Amino acid sequence: MILESGRIAEMATLWEELEPREIVAAALDLFGDRITIASSFGLEDVALIHMATSVAKGPIDVFCLDTEVLFPETYALMNRFSESYAIRLRRVVPEFSLAQQIERYGEELWARDPDQCCKLRKVEPLGRALQGYDAWVTGLRRAQGPTRQNAKAVEPDARHGLTKVNPLVRWSDEQLWAYVRAEEVPYNPLHERGYPSIGCIHCTRAVSPGEDPRAGRWAGFAKTECGLHL
Numbered sequence: 001m002i003l004e005s006g007r008i009a010e011m012a013t014l015w016e017e018l019e020p021r022e023i024v025a026a027a028l029d030l031f032g033d034r035i036t037i038a039s040s041f042g043l044e045d046v047a048l049i050h051m052a053t054s055v056a057k058g059p060i061d062v063f064c065l066d067t068e069v070l071f072p073e074t075y076a077l078m079n080r081f082s083e084s085y086a087i088r089l090r091r092v093v094p095e096f097s098l099a100q101q102i103e104r105y106g107e108e109l110w111a112r113d114p115d116q117c118c119k120l121r122k123v124e125p126l127g128r129a130l131q132g133y134d135a136w137v138t139g140l141r142r143a144q145g146p147t148r149q150n151a152k153a154v155e156p157d158a159r160h161g162l163t164k165v166n167p168l169v170r171w172s173d174e175q176l177w178a179y180v181r182a183e184e185v186p187y188n189p190l191h192e193r194g195y196p197s198i199g200c201i202h203c204t205r206a207v208s209p210g211e212d213p214r215a216g217r218w219a220g221f222a223k224t225e226c227g228l229h230l
């Protein structure tokens with residue numbers, strides 16, 4: 001069901017008051033098998049999968065944009081979730097393998113033109129991942145930084161013509177950690193080694209206490225977003 005922007009705006013006001021698990025349940029109820037969860041297996045994503053599988057009647061559709069340059073810890077966590085949670089996990093890979101990307105664009109494109117690299121390895125695959133769906137669920141939170149301060153619990157995704165649901169939008173870091181710990185949700189061990197936000201291995205570094213949580217992404221470039229949520 002493709003929703004009109006007026007209806008989405010009404011829902012955003014109503015859902016702003018709901019708890020994240022209630023938003024997940026309402027979204028699954030509304031969109032049925034026409035909704036999918038985007039997961040990079042960061043802290044937000046593991047919490048969302050845990051919530052969704054706890055309220056869903058059957059397996060949940062989850063996709064991961066596998067850039068083929070993720071951390072070994074991320075791949076291990078992905079396998080663990082695949083084996084122990086009721087999810088149908090799709091690993092969506094770029095059109096070009098790494099070898100093909102090097103052939104066409106040269107070595108280490110991420111170090112020279114990360115926008116182009118993200119376009120090839122994340123943005124284009126996202127479009128394919130969302131084909132056939134009416135809505136997707138993301139782990140966007142306002143506390144993640146200035147670029148995310150205007151996110152709503154539910155909002156139109158004009159680029160793909162879909163509805164985007166952000167159940168954790170109001171949660172602080174502390175609330176997210178409290179949920180993950182209380183529910184004993186498996187999480188990426190890199191979070192405890194200074195990585196609040198975990199992306200590709202070449203574009204993520206640990207941050208110091210008090211630093212912007214997203215400062216560890218694309219260090220040395222003005223870039224702060226991969227383009228998935230722009």
Ligand code: SF4
Nearest residue numbers: 114117118121200203
């Ligand atoms: S995060 Fe880095 S390696 Fe990953 S797709 Fe973007 S530029 Fe390429």
